[in-house]
Amino acid sequence: MKAVVLSCTLKPSPAESNTEMLGKVVVEALQEKDVEVETIRIVDLHVPPGVKTDMGEGDQWPSVHDRILAADILIVATPTWVGHPSSIAQRVVERMDAMISETTTDGAPVALNKVAGVIVTGNEDGAHHVISEVSGALGDIGFTIPGQAWTYWNQGPGPGPDYPKTGHGHEWSRTTGRTMAHYLHGAATALQRSPIRPVTQ
Numbered sequence: 359m360k361a362v363v364l365s366c367t368l369k370p371s372p373a374e375s376n377t378e379m380l381g382k383v384v385v386e387a388l389q390e391k392d393v394e395v396e397t398i399r400i401v402d403l404h405v406p407p408g409v410k411t412d413m414g415e416g417d418q419w420p421s422v423h424d425r426i427l428a429a430d431i432l433i434v435a436t437p438t439w440v441g442h443p444s445s446i447a448q449r450v451v452e453r454m455d456a457m458i459s460e461t462t463t464d465g466a467p468v469a470l471n472k473v474a475g476v477i478v479t480g481n482e483d484g485a486h487h488v489i490s491e492v493s494g495a496l497g498d499i500g501f502t503i504p505g506q507a508w509t510y511w512n513q514g515p516g517p518g519p520d521y522p523k524t525g526h527g528h529e530w531s532r533t534t535g536r537t538m539a540h541y542l543h544g545a546a547t548a549l550q551r552s553p554i555r556p557v558t559q
Contacts (some may be wrong), residue, residue, distance in 0.1 A: 359546060361431035362389050363397040363477075364422070366447035368437065371402050376521035378406055378480045380511055381435045383532050384477060387539035393431065400446050407449060411456045419453050426454075430546045432501060434492050438480030438512065443488045446536050451495040458499055466556035469500030471549040475507030475542050477535070479521055485510035504545040509535035 363385060367375040378397065385395045403418040412420045426432055436447035442453075460468045474496040478485045489508045497503050511521055511531040521528075 359391075359393045359431070359505075359543070359550070360427040360429040361385075361393050361395045361433065361542075363395065363435055364426075364450055365397055365399040366434060366436040366450060367399065368401060368439075368446060369423055371399055375399070376511075377435045377437050377477060379521055380479050380509065380531055380535065381477050383535035384475075384509065384539045385432065386449060387536040388431070388543060391543045392537070393543060395436055396425065396429075398425065399410045400450060405449060405453065407452065409452055409455045409498070411453070411460070414419075419546055421456050423453075423457075426457075427468055429472070429473075430550065431542050432496070433475050433477060433489075433542075434496065435477035438478055438484045438488050438490065441484035441487060443478075443492055447492060451492065453500050454495075458527040461556075464556075467500045470556060471553045472501050472553045473507070473542050473545045473549065474501035474503055477508065477513075477538075478510040480512050483512055485512055502545060502549065504541040506541055507545075 363381055365375060365378050367377050369375055388395050404416050405419045406413050407415055411423050434447060434450060436443045457468050462468055476489045476492045478488045493503050509531055
């Protein structure tokens, strides 16, 4: 089984990402279940705006698209900025819009029988809103979203330290992250054993 994490931090490598730090909890929990996991930091790539899978010369999204299709589990990991997903997360969702009309060789939607979840961090509130926005988009694209397929961390109201600079809420976020991994793996396993058939006209 394969999983891909799309890291939507605004920080280019090698800068430390709070979101990826929390993401490692989920990644390690999936790896314990023998899932092969790849993390892709989107900001390091040239991914222009658009709603096509390939926007032309220099576009690096097609490679990301192929790795999403090769995976059974997709995780979108995003910080919270002014109560919303990062601009990178929004761009990822917009580029994935093309997948709604893409099908496999047997006519099935390309996201059918794949599961997805969301990781959110930020020293401000708004995590549930961000989770709802991203999960809703992934559901529209065709992914199966299991119950509690998310984890988040925030400092609470007002400014405060980033994720690595405080222990506040870490235990809850880690527990929720491991639960998220368990449910994603369970749903992906069930769909592998008994895949949903595409609707035939």
